[in-house]
Amino acid sequence: MPARRNGPRGLGAISGVAGHVEGLPAWVSQSRDMDEEEWTMPIATLRGVTLDCADPRALARFYQEMTGMELGYNADGFVALTGGSGCDLGFQRVDGYRVPRWPGQVVPQQFHLDLRVEDLDAAENLALGLGAVRPDHQPGGDRWRVLLDPAGHPFCLVTG
Known part of the structure; x- marks a missing residue:
């Protein structure tokens, strides 16, 4: 083991x-x-999360506006944002990228991001203005909102 x-x-x-x-x-x-x-001591810390997409620069701009993270790396096919937390958010070009189908699993989401916000309505309006889409299925009620980023990845806006 x-x-x-x-x-x-x-x-x-x-x-x-x-x-x-x-x-x-x-x-x-x-x-x-x-x-x-x-339990043993952890041997690693989370350094970053990378999302597959068709257009890394466009998706990075979306999340940069949502989070205030700064551009950390920008090369053909890969962009990374950094925010001082030690965990970067990366975006990599994938040829033939297929948009996740949420809540269905025909093309599974595989994972999603939770973004902590102070005001759900204000954050949702900002995200929608930046190109996010609000799917009909909203399982969180007043506790959280599910949105789809411009590349189709589900993400949640949460309070608290």
Whole structure:
């Protein structure tokens, strides 16, 4: 069993994954809660998240306006924003990019970003003005809003 399996909120804390998941190593897909004594120190910190898209510069501009992050790197096919948190947000060109279909899974979202905001209505209006789209399906009620960025990735505006 790899040493990095566990951490303060590591893979060992995942429950609800029953049995083996096809394509994952057995140690990842086992459902088992870990005791605190089994936790080890983390060996990594999150450095960045990169979104696939057809136009990295356009998508970076959208998120730059939404978050206030600054341009950290700009090359053909890849753009990164940085905001001082130590976690960059990158955008990479993918030929044949397919827009996620949310909430359906024909083309799965794979993950989404949660952006903390003070005022849901004001943040939604800004995002829509920058090119986001508000899908009909809104499971968060007054607690959060789901929007689609200009490349079709779902993201949430959340308070608190």
